[in-house]
Amino acid sequence: MSPTMHNAAYAALAMDRVYLAFRVTPENLRAALRSIPALGIVGVNLTVPHKEAAARVIKTLSAEAKLLRAVNCVINDRGKLRGDNTDAHGLERDLRALGVDLRSRLAIVIGAGGAAAAAILACARVGAARIVVANRTRSRAISLARRFHSPHSSRRIELAARGLEALTDATLLAEAALVLNATSMGLTTGSFAPLDYAATSPNCFFYDAIYRADATPFLREAIALNRPHADGAGMLINQGELAFELFNGVAPPPGVMGQVLLERLCRT
Ligand code: NAP
Numbered sequence: 001m002s003p004t005m006h007n008a009a010y011a012a013l014a015m016d017r018v019y020l021a022f023r024v025t026p027e028n029l030r031a032a033l034r035s036i037p038a039l040g041i042v043g044v045n046l047t048v049p050h051k052e053a054a055a056r057v058i059k060t061l062s063a064e065a066k067l068l069r070a071v072n073c074v075i076n077d078r079g080k081l082r083g084d085n086t087d088a089h090g091l092e093r094d095l096r097a098l099g100v101d102l103r104s105r106l107a108i109v110i111g112a113g114g115a116a117a118a119a120i121l122a123c124a125r126v127g128a129a130r131i132v133v134a135n136r137t138r139s140r141a142i143s144l145a146r147r148f149h150s151p152h153s154s155r156r157i158e159l160a161a162r163g164l165e166a167l168t169d170a171t172l173l174a175e176a177a178l179v180l181n182a183t184s185m186g187l188t189t190g191s192f193a194p195l196d197y198a199a200t201s202p203n204c205f206f207y208d209a210i211y212r213a214d215a216t217p218f219l220r221e222a223i224a225l226n227r228p229h230a231d232g233a234g235m236l237i238n239q240g241e242l243a244f245e246l247f248n249g250v251a252p253p254p255g256v257m258g259q260v261l262l263e264r265l266c267r268t
Contacts, residue, residue: 004260009252013250026049033074036076036081042247043075043243046072054074058071062084072086073247087115088117089238090241090242091118094230098207098228106128108134108172109131109132109180110167110179111182131159142161164193176204179195180207181209181218197227198225208232210232213266233262236261
């Protein structure tokens with residue numbers, strides 16, 4: 001969806017630029033990054049599975065990319081590459097726009113990859129007092145929770161790591177203000193892990209970083225129970241708008257990137 005969004009903004013600004021998708025294998029990542037200055041490309045976005053590898057390859061990283069240990073934007077700064085990451089700010093903006101109030105509350109983040117790191121940072125910035133990271137591989141949840149123990153905030157945030165059994169812990173779920181899926185479960189599969197949706201409070205917000213035209217497997221039962229919910233379309237729009245500004249030095253016209261994405265998802 002990113003080419004559609006960025007090209008709509010270029011057209012609206014009458015800028016003679018184009019955003020293209022390239023399929024790059026992990027073994028070609030270094031060569032692909034090296035070609036950016038040679039080809040005069042102003043910037044690139046990176047997606048799964050390149051974000052963490054790129055953070056190890058690119059020497060100049062923004063504070064945000066260092067914190068997330070992942071790069072989703074590479075900017076060609078007069079021949080020198082700079083890595084940045086707009087995922088956490090993109091999600092934070094979406095949570096605020098959706099009115100998700102986490103002040104002094106518990107957020108459950110499912111996953112331990114790059115999207116989960118961005119989710120922890122976004123939840124901390126939106127004011128969460130407690131964050132439980134639940135992941136299939138518990139050791140990865142433990143190292144992620146350790147890394148964000150003090151997420152650059154003067155506020156103390158309690159971080160705990162669990163396996164996916166946390167999703168059937170009724171006591172924990174009853175306290176949650178937000179349950180956020182930051183795994184790829186449901187992206188290509190038709191089902192999600194067992195989760196005790198009914199144990200959550202009626203105003204617990206369900207957020208899926210995955211987006212698609214119909215309801216994601218993670219959101220289906222939340223919708224059936226009438227829980228407030230959203231998928232990752234808003235996060236995608238926001239991170240894309242922030243990336244556009246990093247690449248082009250000018251903000252996209254308000255609403256243009258979002259409108260074209262929502263049209264593609266048949267939501268308008
Ligand atoms: P990643 O680094 O590859 O992490 C994948 C995560 O999913 C890991 O925690 C992994 O658990 C878990 N997982 C994968 N398959 C599983 C399964 N069958 N059962 C249980 N857990 C499973 O990926 P990522 O970059 O964090 O991205 C995660 C998701 O977020 C993707 O679907 C991506 O599309 C989405 N995303 C959306 C946006 C947006 O703008 N909306 C931005 C970024 C990412 P293990 O650790 O146990 O392997």
